[in-house]
Every structure is written in structure tokens, then in C-alpha cells.
Amino acid sequence: MTMTDKDVKDFHKMVNKLEKQAKVKGLKKSNKYNYIQGKQITDHESGTRVYDIVGSRLPSVTTILGATKDQQFLKNWKAKVGEQEAERIKNLSSSRGTSMHKFLESHIQGIGYDDLTRIGQAAKPMAQKIIEVGLTPVEEYYGCEVTLHYPGLYAGSTDFVCLHNGLETIVDFKQSNRPKKEEWIEDYYLQISAYAMAHDHVYGSKIRQGVIMMCTPDLYYQEFKIQDADLRAWKHKFLKRLDMYHELKHSEKERANVQIAAEDFQKKA
Numbered sequence: 730m731t732m733t734d735k736d737v738k739d740f741h742k743m744v745n746k747l748e749k750q751a752k753v754k755g756l757k758k759s760n761k762y763n764y765i766q767g768k769q770i771t772d773h774e775s776g777t778r779v780y781d782i783v784g785s786r787l788p789s790v791t792t793i794l795g796a797t798k799d800q801q802f803l804k805n806w807k808a809k810v811g812e813q814e815a816e817r818i819k820n821l822s823s824s825r826g827t828s829m830h831k832f833l834e835s836h837i838q839g840i841g842y843d844d845l846t847r848i849g850q851a852a853k854p855m856a857q858k859i860i861e862v863g864l865t866p867v868e869e870y871y872g873c874e875v876t877l878h879y880p881g882l883y884a885g886s887t888d889f890v891c892l893h894n895g896l897e898t899i900v901d902f903k904q905s906n907r908p909k910k911e912e913w914i915e916d917y918y919l920q921i922s923a924y925a926m927a928h929d930h931v932y933g934s935k936i937r938q939g940v941i942m943m944c945t946p947d948l949y950y951q952e953f954k955i956q957d958a959d960l961r962a963w964k965h966k967f968l969k970r971l972d973m974y975h976e977l978k979h980s981e982k983e984r985a986n987v988q989i990a991a992e993d994f995q996k997k998a
Contacts, residue, residue, distance in 0.1 A: 755839020757869040759892070762932050767876035767884060780876065780884035787878055790885035790923045793974045794916045818906070824848045825855075825946070826904040830888065832856035833902055837864075837873050837889065855904060855944040862950050863900075863942035868892045879927040882990060883971065887924040896938040896956070899924045903943040908951060917941050918955055919970060922963035930993075936960075 767782040769789070777796075778789045807815040828844050829852040835842035836856070844853065870891035878884035889900035899921045921939035928936050939960055941953040955963055972987045 756837050756864070756867055756891075758838075759869045759871055762871050762890070762934070764872050764875050765878070765931070767878060769876075769886070780878060782876070782878045782880075782884055785880070787882065787884040788974070790883055790920055793883060793923075793971055794919055796977060797970045797973045798916060821848070822904065822906060825852050828852035829856045829859075829904050829944070830902055833859060833888075834873050836860055837870060851946055852904070854948055855946065858944045858948050858950050859902060859942050863940075863952060866894045868895070871897075877924050877927040877931070879923075879930055879990065882987065883923065883927070885920070885924060885927075887921070887928075890928065890936075893938060893940060897934055897936050898938040898940055899928065899936055900940045900942060903941055905943050905945050905951075907945060908949050909943065911953060914941065914953060917953070918963045919967045922955070922960060923967045923971075925960060926964050926967070930990075939963075 765782065767780045769778060769780055770786075771777070772779045772786065777792045779786045779792070780789060810818070825848050828846075828849045831844065832842060832853055833856045834840075844850070868891075870889060872890045874886055874888065875890055876884065876886050887899050888902045891898055891900060893900070901917060901921050903917065918939065918941075921941065925936040925939055928934050937960065938954060938956045941951075943951045943953070968987060968990065975987060
């Protein structure tokens, strides 16, 4: 089959595009922390997501928060839109969020990436908005998609750990179908607080800030921050939810470990 002039031009355009993507300059990487690798698995007995960290199985932060949150708002929403529509919206949001995260991770690491699917092309400008606005204050980063754990208690994967405006920071990237009010994102604050507490405990760090960088499909960007005293307050709230989780699971040993962690945290505060 003979290539036409148009085919040749299209081919060269594609090659040039791939070369540009391969030359993406990532953010400055610091090797200050040597992160422990963990494996995410499904516990067949409970059906929940757990992390295998050096042979120890720990519940995920999202599992803990999901099991202890008030589900009434979600039930009311499903009743309003219908189960089928609720499932469609949930799956679309999840796919778009996954693609957005992949664009952000690739940019941070300086890896050329594109997603030509319909969902990918919707997520790409959302990621670009976060890059242009949210990542500008980042001076260097320590890890991307980092598995963190608090020994004996919980584990999870944080999107981004970095130096942000001079403060060591846990960052969570979120896609949202519409702008959020701060009172709607309590679990997001609890999530980044749990990761900050785990990071400090295992690596001897002093994470002083948690930042949620959020974008909607129509490119409305929002940023929510908690620092220092507010971050400590949210850590206390997460420990209460963690205790509630183990109370529901009738795990007295783990509840004792939560109390020890709370006392240790109080000493360091």
C-alpha cells in the first residue's frame, strides 16, 4: 500500500507530537524520603480493600472512612436520581478522575502521556488547570502515588508529597462534578490528615500542610488547605473515626493500638 502525501504529513505530525511528549520536563525530585512499597489487595473475608505492608495487612483509610460516615445524604441522592443514574454518574466520575490523576502523575514525573478516549480528553484540561494553578507553588516533590501506613493501624495511597510554599505537604487531587463547599469535604480533610500522621510517624517528618486541589469538567478550580493547628485538630478527628471503625469490627486489640497512637500524638503536639 502506497502512502499519500497526506499520510506522510499525518505520520510526521504524530512523530513530532510523541517527541514533544517524551521531552516533558517534570518537577524537581528530592530523594529525602525512602518510601516503603506496599501492595493493595482485597480481603476475601470482608470484601474490603486492605494494604499488605511488609507482611502486615492493614485497612485502607478510604475503607475506614466509608464504614464510619453518615450514609443518609448518599441514600437521599440515590433515591432522587435513581439507582441506575447514580451508578452511571459514579462510574463516569471515577473514570474521569483516574484519567486526570494519570495526566498529573505523568506531568510531575516528566513522562510523555496522552489519553485519546472521550473521557481522557475531558480529563486532560482538568489536569492542565491543576498544573497551571495548583502546582505552581511546588518547589520540589518527594513522591507521587505514595503508599503510607501507620504500623498496626491503617494504610493508604496519597497522590503527592511535596514542598509547597516552603511547607512539607500532603496533596490530594480531586475531580468534582460541581464546585464544593468546605463543609461537604470533611472526609477529604480526614484522609490527608491520616496520611500526614502516618508520614510523620514512619519517616520522622513534620508535615505541616494538607492541600486538596480540585477541578470540575468545566474547569472551575478550587483549593482547600489545612495547616498546623487545624491539621492537628483533623488528626484527632480521624483517630476518633478510626476508633469507631474498630469498635464496629469488635477489634479490641486495634482499639488499644489507637489509644496508644493518640497518646503518642498528644505528646508530640
